[in-house]
């Protein structure tokens with residue numbers, strides 16, 4: 172329970188009729204979705220359908236014009252909201268990793284807990300090393316991002332996000348920039364996280380992964396959610412022709 | 423003859439303009455253009471200066487009929503060299519260093535102002551930057567020289583403001599504006615994804631700027647900063663107009679002390695040119711080398 176009376180039996184992330192435009196370009200046209208604590212939700216859809224925009228609205232990297240987004244019951248787009256407090260609760264991993272190139276892997280993981288949470292250095296370092304071990308990067312603590320492969324960089328980025336102890340993790344096509352061989356090592360890491368009960372919202376094109384892991388799949392097209400459901404129903408008995416066409420192209 | 427590409431039977435030819443090597447009609451403005459030019463000067467350039475200094479007394483001597491020898495002119499120069507170097511050029515270097523220090527401090531401040539999220543601060547900083555970047559240096563110098571008092575009265579304590587201090591203030595204004603542009607350009611060269619990554623980790627804007635963005639672009643600022651130091655050093659002789667006793671002023675005084683013999687003009691001023699060249703040339707070479715290194719690394 173937190174200050175707003177949010178309890179884990181209510182959605183940890185909830186979007187209601189979210190509208191978002193960039194200038195005159197309408198990107199999200201009424202998106203609603205609920206994610207419960209511990210759930211894994213995958214968002215799939217054609218490129219340009221607004222998946223990244225949707226996920227970026229959840230941690231207020233983008234603002235919205237209409238509707239409501241709550242995280243643990245707190246309205247994300249309330250002008251009075253402390254954005255920093257929100258971002259401590261929501262971790263985000265990007266397609267291009269976006270590690271800080273002038274810092275080692277260990278420093279990348281340690282920076283936010285030190286500077287933002289103002290934790291004690293020893294404790295932060297101990298935890299950072301444990302997180303890097305967890306994503307199987309023992310021995311790479313002192314490597315700079317430029318010395319790591321894409322898959323390794325992406326796992327550092329995941330560890331960096333986890334170091335803030337978020338309640339929700341957002342993944343935006345985190346394997347899309349990787350070589351096929353390294354995709355798996357990142358997916359395994361995410362799978363382990365989900366197995367531990369982390370709430371995950373993923374934009375992905377890895378259909379096998381979505382089918383195996385997701386509690387629910389949302390299909391977006393042109394700024395609306397066309398269809399959603401558990402993987403079995405979604406992949407095998409999609410109702411909407413747009414979903415069926417997309418699936419036939421990608422599978 | 424087009425080269426064959428393995429695996430292709432036809433010769434490699436293309437009509438696609440994007441595949442043709444790009445030939446720029448004019449060189450793009452480089453942030454270290456001056457250093458590139460200076461570093462590219464051939465080494466016979468200083469030799470030519472020395473030769474000019476040597477030949478002149480001959481012809482001048484022949485014209486005036488005074489028959490003064492080359493040896494005589496050089497002997498005079500030799501006598502003055504310690505004075506020109508240690509009194510004159512040292513002061514030139516001091517003015518340059520002080521100007522760079524003041525200009526850099528103010529410039530970093532103004533550059534950060536340009537990227538402020540407060541529109542009023544950003545606009546004002548942009549305006550000041552453009553004004554001082556595009557004003558003639560001599561005009562700025564005159565304004566400072568004439569508008570500053572020759573002494574400051576701070577609560578009864580009289581502090582004299584010598585001319586060279588005013589010269590430093592005057593010269594540091596254009597340096598400030600150019601450093602401001604260097605800072606703005608460097609910060610903008612860091613991908614916005616870095617800002618977003620830091621933002622999503624709940625860094626404040628200040629933390630992002632000082633811990634993430636600036637450390638990444640500080641290296642990129644060094645070559646253009648050194649370039650401005652070389653430009654500034656070459657420009658310091660203009661303060662001699664205002665009576666500051668740097669190397670050019672002392673050279674003129676030295677020639678006067680030698681009764682303004684025309685035979686001395688070229689050897690003395692060539693010598694001054696040579697000192698500037700010998701001082702700035704290695705800096706320029708170093709600047710070009712650093713820029714190449716940082717460009718590869720980042």
Ligand SMILES: Nc1ncnc2c1ncn2[C@@H]1O[C@H](COP(=O)(O)OP(=O)(O)O)[C@@H](O)[C@H]1O
Nearest residue numbers: 193196198216217218219220221222223224225
């Ligand atoms: N910052 C922005 N400014 C303007 N248009 C944007 C911006 N970000 C995304 N868009 C546009 O919004 C649409 C959806 O983009 P995005 O959310 O990235 O789609 P997806 O992730 O599904 O490929 C695209 O047409 C894109 O060009």
Ligand SMILES: [Mg+2]
Nearest residue numbers: 222223224344
């Ligand atoms: Mg996207």
